[in-house]
Each structure stands twice: as structure tokens, then as C-alpha cells.
Amino acid sequence: MLLEDVLIVDPVDGEYVGTIEFDKKVEKIVRSNKTHYNSIIMPAFVDPHIHGIMGIDTIASSSNDFQKFKEYEALEGVFLFFPTTVTCTLEKLNDISNNLPDGLKLHIEGPFISEERKGAHNEKYIINPPKNISELEKYIPIEKIGIITIAPEKENFLYFADSCNEKGIRISLGHSNANFETAKMAYEKGYKRITHFPNALSPMHHRDLNMVGAGFYFDFIVEIIADGIHSAPEFVDLVYKIKGADKIILVTDSISATGLKDGDYLLGDLPVKVVDGIARLSNGTIAGSTLRFSQALKNFQKFTKCTLQELAKVTSYNACKDLGLDCGRIAEGKDAKFVQLDNELNILKTWNY
Numbered sequence: 001m002l003l004e005d006v007l008i009v010d011p012v013d014g015e016y017v018g019t020i021e022f023d024k025k026v027e028k029i030v031r032s033n034k035t036h037y038n039s040i041i042m043p044a045f046v047d048p049h050i051h052g053i054m055g056i057d058t059i060a061s062s063s064n065d066f067q068k069f070k071e072y073e074a075l076e077g078v079f080l081f082f083p084t085t086v087t088c089t090l091e092k093l094n095d096i097s098n099n100l101p102d103g104l105k106l107h108i109e110g111p112f113i114s115e116e117r118k119g120a121h122n123e124k125y126i127i128n129p130p131k132n133i134s135e136l137e138k139y140i141p142i143e144k145i146g147i148i149t150i151a152p153e154k155e156n157f158l159y160f161a162d163s164c165n166e167k168g169i170r171i172s173l174g175h176s177n178a179n180f181e182t183a184k185m186a187y188e189k190g191y192k193r194i195t196h197f198p199n200a201l202s203p204m205h206h207r208d209l210n211m212v213g214a215g216f217y218f219d220f221i222v223e224i225i226a227d228g229i230h231s232a233p234e235f236v237d238l239v240y241k242i243k244g245a246d247k248i249i250l251v252t253d254s255i256s257a258t259g260l261k262d263g264d265y266l267l268g269d270l271p272v273k274v275v276d277g278i279a280r281l282s283n284g285t286i287a288g289s290t291l292r293f294s295q296a297l298k299n300f301q302k303f304t305k306c307t308l309q310e311l312a313k314v315t316s317y318n319a320c321k322d323l324g325l326d327c328g329r330i331a332e333g334k335d336a337k338f339v340q341l342d343n344e345l346n347i348l349k350t351w352n353y
Helices: 063-075 090-099 157-166 180-188 210-217 233-243 293-304 308-322
Strands: 002-010 014-022 026-031 040-043 045-050 078-083 106-109 145-150 170-173 221-225 248-251 263-267 270-275 278-280 337-341 347-352
Touching: 002 308, 014 308, 040 308, 045 106, 045 145, 045 248, 045 293, 045 308, 063 078, 063 090, 063 347, 090 106, 145 157, 157 170, 180 210, 210 233, 221 233, 221 308, 233 248, 233 293, 248 293, 248 308, 293 308
Parallel strands: 002 040, 045 078, 106 145, 145 170, 221 248
Antiparallel strands: 002 014, 014 026, 040 337, 078 106, 263 270, 270 278, 337 347
8 A cells, every 4th residue: 555745754753755655564665855745644643541432431341342442542543542440449450351352451540549649539449559460460460451550659669560560561650649759769760650740649849849840850751631621731831841742641531421422421430520521520620531632632732832753752652662562653664553634633544554
């Protein structure tokens, strides 16, 4: 198959007009001196933090639901996503994993989080992590876990995180009330990823930078929800200006209400009301988002005025690197996983070989 006279956007090689010849892999790329192009080709997207979409919720999904989940995400240009749980019992994690199809891994957000920074998580299920991932393995197979969000101040944090690391599970710091010293400890021990920064984290203060300040101060890679609700557009731009595009992973954190009308929904077992597209608990706490990935990339570009090359980093390449995956590129020999867009960044087609 050929894509001729397209603007190829690669996170490493940059932006240039050319022709792509591909089947399941990119077989040949021919650069052109032309300036006119028919459409934009970017690496297909990765969403490592998504609770649901179009009435589907990770916490309650059947095998058939997960298949539909994949279909909906493909329409958003997403070739890889991590269905994300909310805090629940370990027995419930077992039920979810039994329905998870091959090729998908979970992002387990909770139950190893801070009560003070729980956000839209049910406090009654919050617990300390065990000393070893083998205790969690009694409920869910290791190979079905991709990422675990955990508060670094929790008892047994280092024991548990180290045992996860040995098994190739990515640890992300989040829903944490930790002070700066605790955040520094986690960073220096090698745990350098933060979940939906700066949400559900101890806020920065000039006498204690806490988790948010540590996120800026150290070389953490951070998830960002670019919906203009979880963080003001100017804050998203601030993160981009301080940390740069290499240290940002765009996520949606979307819930089952995404793509549906305002109304009453559930996040886990907590009731959520969506008004004007904003999801909240009864106490006003923001409860995930209704952000589609196709809108997230437009928002990020609008908020930051980043280049398309930088956009390819935050929407795909950085997440792939963070997870140790050899993808997120448009280069010869790489899998043909890319998205075709128009000049307004509307998705025209997704390839996922």
C-alpha cells in the first residue's frame, strides 16, 4: 500500500513530505522536496490511562465489552490503551482480569493510594500494598498488569515497587499526599512516572514543594489530562514549558460517559453526574473525564502551540518509550501503526498492523 505526498511526522526524524510504502510494516519511505501534502501521517496514539468510553467501564466489562472498547479506541486513533481500574477489592481485580482479552493489560489505579488524595475513589477499599507482587498475583496474573499507580508514602511502597519492577510492571506515583522528601526518595529509587499530574497530589508550597513541586523539580515523566478542566490550559502550557514535550504523556482518564449525553453514571461503585460534559461526584469532586483522545491532541496543540513532532511524542512515542515498547515511530522496519489526519487534526483513518 502507498501513501503518497503526505506530511510524515516522526518523533525522532521530524516533519517532512514523502511517500510511505507499507504492508504490515513500513517497507520504504521516500522523502520529497515538495511542500504541498494531501494529509498528515502520525504514529498511532497510546492512552495508558482510560477508565471507559461509550457506556463501557473497565471495572464492569465483559469480554465482549473489551472488544468493543478496542473498536472505539481505534476510531480515536489509539492503537494501544490500558483499561484502567478504580479502587476496588482484590477479588474484583480477579473478575476484571478474567474478562481481559489477550493483547490488553490493565492500569491498576488503586487500591494502594492515599486516603487524603483519593479523588473519585471509594475510600473503603484503600489498603497498603503487600511487600511483594506475588501477593497480588493470587488475584490477578502478572502478565495482565501493565501499570500500577501507588502513593509513595504507603507502607511497604519500596518493597512492593521493587518487586513489580522485577516483573516488568511500570510503577506510577499518584493519588499521593507525600511531602517533597518522600517524592525525592521515590525518584532516586528509580520511580520516575506520575499519574495525571498535578491532580490528586499534595500541592506545591514554597516551604515544601510536595508532590506537585517534585514533579517539576525532578526529571519525572508525567501524565497530563488536556481537557481544560482537570488543569487550566495555562497550567498545561506551563508543564510543557518547564518539562518539555519529552516528559509528557497525554492521557484521557475518560469514563464510561464519554461520547454519551449528560446524565447519571457510575465510576466503579460511586455515582457520578455529568453536566456540560464534566463528571463529578455528589460532593463536587471531579470524577475522571469525558475527553476523547482525538480531542485531547487538538487541545494540547492549542494550549501549547507545540510542533507536530512534539505532538507525536506526547501522544505516542513517550508512552511507548516509558513502557519499553519499540513503537511510536514512522520509520522503515517499524510496524505500520499510524493515523491519517487533515490539517485541522481530524482523524481520517487509523492503521494498526
